[in-house]
Amino acid sequence: MNRRLLLLLFVLCGVAPGMTAAERLLRGPYLQLPAPRSMVLRWRTDVESRGFVWYGTSPTTVTNRANHPGRLVDHVVQLAGLRPATRYYYRLGSETNRFLTDVSGDFAFVTPPVPGTVQPxxxxxxxxxxxxxxxxxxxxxxxxxxxxxxxxxxxxxxxxxxxxxxxxxxxxxxxxxxxxxxxxxxxxxxxxxxxxxxxxxxxxxxxxxxxxxxxxxxxxxxxxxxxxxxxxxxxxxxxxxxxxxxxxxxxxxxxxxxxxxxxxxxxxxxxxxxxxxxxxxxxxxxxxxxxxxxxxxxxxxxxxxxxxxxxxxxxxxxxxxxxxxxxxxxxxxxxxxxxxxxxxxxxxxxxxxxxxxxxxxxxxxxxxxxxxxxxxxxxxxxxxxxxxxxxxxxxxxxxxxxxxxxxxxxxxxxxxxxxxxxxxxxxxxxxxx
CATH class of the missing domain: 3.60.21.10 (Metallo-dependent phosphatases)
Incomplete structure (x- = not known):
């Protein structure tokens, strides 16, 4: 395939040479393995990519970032260093800084309290x-x-x-x-x-x-x-x-x-x-x-x-x-x-x-x-x-x-x-x- 035809295909697909196709969210996010100071987030995209999670304690401070190594379709990211019994807001994103979810109360979780805490x-x-x-x-x-x-x-x-x-x-x-x-x-x-x-x-x-x-x-x-x-x-x-x-x-x-x-x-x-x-x-x-x-x-x-x-x-x-x-x-x-x-x-x-x-x-x-x-x-x-x-x-x-x-x-x-x-x-x- 000559270079001109290859470039045309990239343009028609909306992807420039050297760039990754924008992924779509197919599954999740869903929460796993909660602990007072950590939480695992999982989700699936339609193409392999590096998965990122931005998170914070209010919708306006979703600035902390975590990611997994390598490029995956099924993404698994652990958020560490969290505070017990604290609400965190989060959004999913990609290496191109494209966000897959919004920041809202729908995308939020509360970490478990310290074990033994008596609460509802x-x-x-x-x-x-x-x-x-x-x-x-x-x-x-x-x-x-x-x-x-x-x-x-x-x-x-x-x-x-x-x-x-x-x-x-x-x-x-x-x-x-x-x-x-x-x-x-x-x-x-x-x-x-x-x-x-x-x-x-x-x-x-x-x-x-x-x-x-x-x-x-x-x-x-x-x-x-x-x-x-x-x-x-x-x-x-x-x-x-x-x-x-x-x-x-x-x-x-x-x-x-x-x-x-x-x-x-x-x-x-x-x-x-x-x-x-x-x-x-x-x-x-x-x-x-x-x-x-x-x-x-x-x-x-x-x-x-x-x-x-x-x-x-x-x-x-x-x-x-x-x-x-x-x-x-x-x-x-x-x-x-x-x-x-x-x-x-x-x-x-x-x-x-x-x-x-x-x-x-x-x-x-x-x-x-x-x-x-x-x-x-x-x-x-x-x-x-x-x-x-x-x-x-x-x-x-x-x-x-x-x-x-x-x-x-x-x-x-x-x-x-x-x-x-x-x-x-x-x-x-x-x-x-």
Whole structure:
């Protein structure tokens, strides 16, 4: 090709020789690996480039700059030297000083406080959400409409995050294009579901799920280092979170994940403990936890092998998805068999947990072992199934769309199941004394 023709092609494409084509933002930004003094931002562009983040503590002082080395399509930039519990505004840009986002309250985050700080904490949990349907959008809007002023501090994904097979395209269509606003403001903490695992592998940490998310392996956000992104822990204020992989990691009682969980809970000093994983230990919805072979035995194995560890570590709430319904237990402890083996002594409070009905569930302060936990199945954030809802540990079961909102305020945790029209379909309180 002669030089004159090559120059003409550059001109027609709007790119001068030696310059880089202006990139377009295809994904994100989204927040990962939050810590009191750092935050990771990720995004995707249509062409390789050097990614830059400008940031500051007000919209008019977005002058600090960070970038990653090399030229990438999937950009990962860590902002370091931040202040705890501080709002930062940010915008994305390129090496040519072209900005990809505006400076506004939509592109802002608040760093976590120093671990152990007692302050209000809001958690949003969605399960089996990524269907790309009207149901998913309605559930999202129900949450947005009710909590518009303060969406969340912590965002949990309970697995089956991107149907049908957890491919990169599925994540783009059913996750990133649906929850853009939340991604820009609230760090997300996922767990692996069976549909995500169709294209991901936990032993090798490979596949779209592990490519998309940046998760702690070294205890960067609190908790004991797990050495893997498949399961991990993190802290936010006075709440300790434990994410387990019920799908694709060894679930034996003496395996690496179980050993790590014991060590992490033994080291924990936070006031509250929330655990989450995909397969529910108790369900009579679209899955039956009494059937030994349901989901390859995963429900039964998590119940037998991990609930004893969690309850010995003082867990307060255990969240799961997989069953496309909503189910919520009484305050229970020590039930590791089938529903026919439930003893009266295993139900520590048979009430509703509703302060305005028969009173909140009460526990002693701290993380004393075996003082009761509430188990919630929230697998209806994108579609609903059906079920008998007759497991004796459950206080309520609903074939309704919705998501979970957890509000921690000192010694009180208020949990709501919020429907697709923003209505509160269930609620309960745990109070520590």
């Amino acid at each position: 904490v809001r958690v949003w949990a969605i399960g089996d959400a990524g269907t790309g349907t009207t149901n998913q959008a309605n559930v999202r809007n129900g949450f947005y409409n009710l909590y518009r002023e303060r969406p969340c501090d912590v965002w949990l994904m309970l697995g089956d995050n991107a149907y049908p097979e957890g491919s990169d395209n599925s994540f783009q269509r059913t996750v990133f294009e649906v929850y853009g606003r939340v991604f820009r403001q609230c760090p997300v903490w996922p767990t692996l579901g069976n549909h995500d695992a169709y294209s991901a592998d936990s032993p090798t940490l490979s596949g779209p799920y592990y490519d998309i998310f940046t998760l702690p392996t070294l205890g960067q956000s609190g908790g004991v280092a797990s050495g893997t992104e498949a399961y991990y822990a993190f802290d936010f204020a006075h709440v300790h979170f434990v994410c387990l992989d019920s799908e694709d990691t060894d679930r034996s009682p003496d395996g690496a994940m179980a050993r790590w969980l014991r060590a992490d809970l033994a080291d924990n000093t936070r006031d509250w403990v929330v655990a989450y994983f995909h397969h529910p230990p108790y369900s009579k919805g679209t899955h039956d936890s009494d059937r030994e072979g349901d989901s390859g035995g995963r429900l039964a194995e998590m119940r037998r092998n991990f609930l004893p560890i969690l309850e010995a570590g003082g867990v307060d709430l255990v969240l799961s998805g997989h069953s496309h319904v909503y189910e919520r237990s009484h305050l229970v402890d020590g039930h590791y068999g089938t529903s026919t083996n439930l003893l009266p002594s295993m139900v520590l409070n048979r009430g509703s947990g509703r302060p305005d009905l028969d009173g909140a569930y009460e526990k002693p302060s701290g993380n004393a072992p075996h003082r009761g936990a509430v188990y919630v199945v929230a697998g209806s954030s994108g579609h609903i199934g059906s079920g008998r809802h007759d497991h004796p540990v459950h206080w309520i079961g609903l074939n309704k769309l919705g998501t979970l909102v957890l509000d921690f305020d000192g010694a009180e945790a208020n949990v709501r199941f919020v429907g697709d029209s923003g209505q509160v379909r269930d609620y309960f309180t745990i109070r520590k004394k």
